Amino acid sequence: MTEAALGDRASPEPRSFPPAFAFAVPAIVGVATMLMLGPTIFTEGMRDWVVYRDAGQRLAAGAPIYVSSAGAYLFDYPPATAAIWSIGLTPVIWLLAKVVALVALAAVIGWPLGIPAVVLLLLTPSLQHDLVLGNFSTFYCLALSWSVLRPGRTGSIPLGLLLAIAVKPVIGPYLLWLLLVRRSDFGWLVLTAAAASAIVATMIGPGIYIDYLATLPRASSLATAWPGNIGLAAISPLLGTVGVAASYAVAIVAARRHSVPLVIGALMFAQPSYGVAYGLLLVPAVVVIYRERQTIGITLAAVLPALLWLTYAPVAGLVTMLAGMAAPGGTLWPPRRPRLRPRNAH
Numbered sequence: 276m277t278e279a280a281l282g283d284r285a286s287p288e289p290r291s292f293p294p295a296f297a298f299a300v301p302a303i304v305g306v307a308t309m310l311m312l313g314p315t316i317f318t319e320g321m322r323d324w325v326v327y328r329d330a331g332q333r334l335a336a337g338a339p340i341y342v343s344s345a346g347a348y349l350f351d352y353p354p355a356t357a358a359i360w361s362i363g364l365t366p367v368i369w370l371l372a373k374v375v376a377l378v379a380l381a382a383v384i385g386w387p388l389g390i391p392a393v394v395l396l397l398l399t400p401s402l403q404h405d406l407v408l409g410n411f412s413t414f415y416c417l418a419l420s421w422s423v424l425r426p427g428r429t430g431s432i433p434l435g436l437l438l439a440i441a442v443k444p445v446i447g448p449y450l451l452w453l454l455l456v457r458r459s460d461f462g463w464l465v466l467t468a469a470a471a472s473a474i475v476a477t478m479i480g481p482g483i484y485i486d487y488l489a490t491l492p493r494a495s496s497l498a499t500a501w502p503g504n505i506g507l508a509a510i511s512p513l514l515g516t517v518g519v520a521a522s523y524a525v526a527i528v529a530a531r532r533h534s535v536p537l538v539i540g541a542l543m544f545a546q547p548s549y550g551v552a553y554g555l556l557l558v559p560a561v562v563v564i565y566r567e568r569q570t571i572g573i574t575l576a577a578v579l580p581a582l583l584w585l586t587y588a589p590v591a592g593l594v595t596m597l598a599g600m601a602a603p604g605g606t607l608w609p610p611r612r613p614r615l616r617p618r619n620a621h
Contacts, residue, residue: 301576324409331360401554416555423559435467448526455530508547515547536599543592554583567602
């Protein structure tokens, strides 16, 4: 028996479900969640957008952008964010950019699966929350999916550009995983981020990057509880810190097993605090799992929105990791390859 045949027997093809069924189950759950939670989401206002807009206006006026009097939502992104808003970015343009990002996401996933996946995302509180707040989560969903699903230079450049504009601690474990598993991709990512940052520094002055580095200790505010926080810090600041350390440990294990769902699930532990929009980062893991085991992928797509709203982000991350362990392509313990007898064996 050939090695290929043995491999096929060791890893049977998953059962295939009709596309209508695969779409209907999470869609029904999504509609129910939207009806229950929509009124709450759409009354929060564009809090994050206002922070970015104010920073852009200060930059255009020649004033410091890293100030301590901006209220509860301080600006702590790289200077490139303020530079983009300083040219007069409007909410309409920002929304159109996210529409383009969602179309690109469908293309990255593959049109047959990508189009229904984006339609389902529109029903989730994570995407709705991001659209209302004016945050970067939709772009993180696209860039991370691009990196996961399309390995190589073209998959690394978008994430590198995004990190130069709006780096977030949540992406740390995935960067470690890239370094350990796809070093060439990690190199392209770092090169892209560094080049983009250098261009911005040339345009607005390198001194502002020094100011940015000086504000990084303010990131400790992520370890505190605040309204809407679904991270571990909402339970205990110490537990949030332990979760961050655990996320990097899981990333190392995921690298040894080449497991994408495991490291993506770990991202939900990488910050002490989260908003529900961070759930968009789980999209590439759901796609990988769905491709390996449709039943698990459908179930995961249906339960994650409710978990993100009703519990905590790490719960959704843990469920994603467990689902990945059950799918052959992303399992923590992949099946052993069958050992072939030598040709000269009698």
